């Protein structure tokens with residue numbers, strides 16, 4: 001489990017990985033507002049976001065550029081009044097623990113490699129949001145970006161709207177406990193990641209190495225110290241951010257032709273094992 005966490009690092013939000021808004025009906029779709037966000041490493045033990053401090057409610061496109069030398073993510077959380085980002089980080093660090101109702105996983109951008117840009121679009125209601133970097137840098141058990149200062153507060157202002165997300169041909173639906181996919185192609189995909197379940201989920205897409213099986217990926221993902229070489233290609237693993245139940249986002253995922261394992265490492269809000277242990281793993285072929 002640790003292994004896959006490392007591989008996908010900040011992919012995780014609660015537990016191993018990382019966490020968006022929902023579309024609605026109503027007015028005709030207009031172009032999402034763009035939130036340009038970047039991250040740097042000003043020193044060895046410092047991580048810093050550059051981000052606007054407010055944005056209008058509605059469909060918001062986050063363009064997240066990693067200007068550092070390590071992988072980073074921009075996990076987007078909404079905190080109810082009276083709760084602090086420090087409390088949220090304690091929840092996240094408590095792997096397998098309960099996820100309280102005041103903490104909402106509303107999207108953002110999962111792991112982005114150095115020099116790269118990732119994007120996602122989500123419908124944001126008014127409120128107080130935190131962008132946090134949950135990546136642990138290059139070293140095993142290194143502090144997360146958030147622990148090194150990688151936290152930014154964004155106020156979402158105005159009226160809750162019925163903003164629509166961009167239309168996509170590719171989709172990944174997540175539920176308890178599995179995935180359904182359609183339209184995933186080699187290359188850069190705009191994917192509707194639709195959490196149709198009640199629990200928080202994300203999707204980690206890990207290429208299965210030649211000659212290896214999904215059963216081996218499962219064993220690798222659920223054991224702390226799986227022996228032998230990993231059955232997946234960490235370098236080409238991509239992921240969505242973590243989303244609360246009944247929310248969705250459109251995320252850019254770069255895929256290659258071939259076999260992938262889809263996995264979820266998030267636990268139920270009540271706490272418990274990561275969902276991969278409950279069978280939230282499946283194989284897809286991108287062609």
Ligand SMILES: [Cu+2]
Pocket residue numbers: 200201202264265266267275280
């Ligand atoms: Cu899940």
